[in-house]
Amino acid sequence: MTAVIAVAQNKGGVAKTTTALSLGGSLAEMGFLVLLVDMDPQAHLTLSLGVNPESARRTVGDVLLGHTSPVAASQETPVDGLDLLPANRELVILEKILYKRPGYEYRLKESLDRMDPDLYDVVLIDSPPSMGTLTINALTAADLLLIPVPCEYYAVRSLRQMLDLLELVRRKTNPHLRYRLLVTMFDVRNKVHRTILDQLRLRFPRALLATTVRIDTRLRESPAFGLPVTRYAPRTRAARQYREVAQEVIRILSLDRSGGMGFSLPVGVSSGMVEGGWREDEQG
Template identity: 40%
Template sequence: MAQVIAIANQKGGVGKTTTAVNLSASLARMHQRVLLIDCDPQGNASSGLGVRLQPDDPSFYTFLTDDGAPPPFHKPLPPPLDLTLIPSCATLAAAEWDLFSRDHAETLLSRKIHPLKDRFTHILLDCPPSLGLLTVNGLTAAQSVLIPLQCEYYALEGLTLLLDTIRKIRMRFNPDLAIEGILVTMFDRRNNLAHQVVNEIRKHLQFRVFETFIPRNVRLSESPSHGLPALLYDPGCAGAKAYLSLASEILTNGGT
């Protein structure tokens, strides 16, 4: 049965999509069967893997709403990397409003994912930068949430809001939702603030901070424009190595 991990933080630009793409590719490199679902209307995970949809193409939105149709699977990476993508595109932005009118709108994704679980070892959900209905769907469908955090002054305030949302999701839709861990992203070892934020989290919060810190690495920001994860764009770069190390932490600790 697949381990379903939502990658969420309502703050934009903290490294959710970079993590979704590079962690998916790294797990695939470690012989896992990975499904990445791009739940963000901005479609960055899709374009970052070289998949650009036309407005009428089947997408994450049709996957959520169209009962009968097969899931719109894409295979963006060359074999043997077993990565499947359900891509997104901008029509989802308008469609988020349509979702509200549906019965049990918060559990749509959870119900859609269920029959796919025995086909994959990991299902990763790249959530949008909001706590709206799409993120609620992601958190409701997941077993755990991985929280990318850029260590800066306001990071902890944002974290409180996210933890509050997670508590509400547990009460209403998904009692077993666990916190996979906090992932420090865009880490600059010369910056003392980053160390302070990590210490604060360790002191005040019970859950895991991944041993792997993702360094600020220009290769990670360049690779999406080539439609590639860093491990194919520049396998030796620090960013690619960091995401491989994160993948092994998840494989070691996350066995479900």
């Protein structure tokens, strides 16, 4: 069974696309077969892998309209085991069209469910920085919602809205959706950052990932070279931290490299990394 992860946050500039790209690269490096799905009309994930959105023959928009399948519309990337379902600006118009159609929330889920489960171990969705039709499609299709949260005032404020949307999706379309929070763009020298991190740990003791992704210029540079940081600068702190995020995700979803969600460990992941097993993410 293929695992589906949505990376979403209704505020821009929180390292959402960076997280989707870097996590996908980390999982592919570990031997998983990964499909990156760009659901953002800005197409930053598409651009980050060196693809011109306007030259893509098929996009996720064609998939949502039922004109083609995710596999037929996907492209190979320079990273082995990492494919891309691209996006372009037409998603802006498509979002308004889809909203008027019955069952619009399930368009992405239904198309992914029709895929051969042996093709990909993980589908990783980069959602737009909004709470509209496209984001709802991503959350409806997902097994796990990963929310990037910088330790900044506005980002933390927007988290409440994102969690409200999570609860709405759980009630309406995806009752089994789990979530985790990932602190991004963390500056250990910044007192406000340290204070907010402490508050997040108190408020979300089980939902907050143990890994904290610190500010690193290599994360800004890697998209210019069309590569995830694990390929562009594999020995850097940023690459190491996203590998640690990948290991946490592997544990949460019990990912099996031989076919999605299962109980075998992938290459490079020891039993010590998963000691303790999965914990429920609900907060009191």
